[in-house]
Amino acid sequence: MKTRGFEAVPTQNRKYPEVTIKLPVRADSRSAGYDFSSNETATIAPGQKHLFWTDVCSYMLADEVLEIYVRSSIGIKKNLTMANTVGIIDSSYYANEGNYGNIGICLVNHSEETVTIEAGERIAQGIFKKYLVADEDVTLNTTRSGGMGSSGSK
Numbered sequence: 001m002k003t004r005g006f007e008a009v010p011t012q013n014r015k016y017p018e019v020t021i022k023l024p025v026r027a028d029s030r031s032a033g034y035d036f037s038s039n040e041t042a043t044i045a046p047g048q049k050h051l052f053w054t055d056v057c058s059y060m061l062a063d064e065v066l067e068i069y070v071r072s073s074i075g076i077k078k079n080l081t082m083a084n085t086v087g088i089i090d091s092s093y094y095a096n097e098g099n100y101g102n103i104g105i106c107l108v109n110h111s112e113e114t115v116t117i118e119a120g121e122r123i124a125q126g127i128f129k130k131y132l133v134a135d136e137d138v139t140l141n142t143t144r145s146g147g148m149g150s151s152g153s154k
Contacts, residue, residue: 002059003060004059004060004061004064004128006024006034006059007023007058008023008055008057009021009055009056009099009100009101009102010100013100014053014055014102015055015102016039016040016053019055021039021054021055021056022120024056032125032127033069033071033126034125034126034127035071035122035124035125036054036103036125036126037122038052038117038118038120038121038123039053039055039119040052040117040119041116041117041118041119042116042117043114043115043117044080044107044108044109044114044116044117045109046109046111046113047108047109049107049109050106050117051106052104052105052123053102054102054103054104054105057094057100057102057103058093058101058103059091059094060094061091062091063130063131063132063133064128064129064130065088065090065128065129066127066128067088067126067129068082068088068089068103068105068124068126069082069086069087069124069125069126069127070123070124070125071122071123071125074107074122074123078109078111078117079109079110080107080108080109080110080115080123081108081110082105082106082107082108083106083107083108084106087103087105087124092143103126105123107123
């Protein structure tokens with residue numbers, strides 16, 4: 001039985017079907033985060049953002065979440081942050097009908113210079129965490145039906 005981990009998104013759901021997918025790995029045995037790499041070389045102008053599709057999906061237990069953060073070196077050396085500060089990948093995002101759970105990482109350039117991210121460069125890190133729910137928990141939906149942003153905006 002699988003508990004938590006990463007898989008390449010099926011070819012029909014990939015943004016880069018010609019690229020060999022590099023699954024996230026930890027830098028060492030005491031690293032909390034799994035490093036995500038860019039599948040493309042992209043330049044981000046000052047004040048602009050770019051969405052990097054990883055072509056990676058993540059499975060986990062129902063009471064877990066994968067939190068995505070920008071890598072420290074990207075934030076400090078290149079002055080890039082994530083557009084949503086922290087990415088939240090719910091367990092229901094895995095294998096959804098919209099994009100099969102393809103994890104996207106949107107970086108914003110806060111510097112005064114154009115920044116280049118090279119294909120294969122590590123850009124973000126993901127950390128698995130358990131979460132709790134409130135007493136008498138109420139949800140808007142019983143299941144997820146779609147990809148990024150599909151859980152609703154109301």
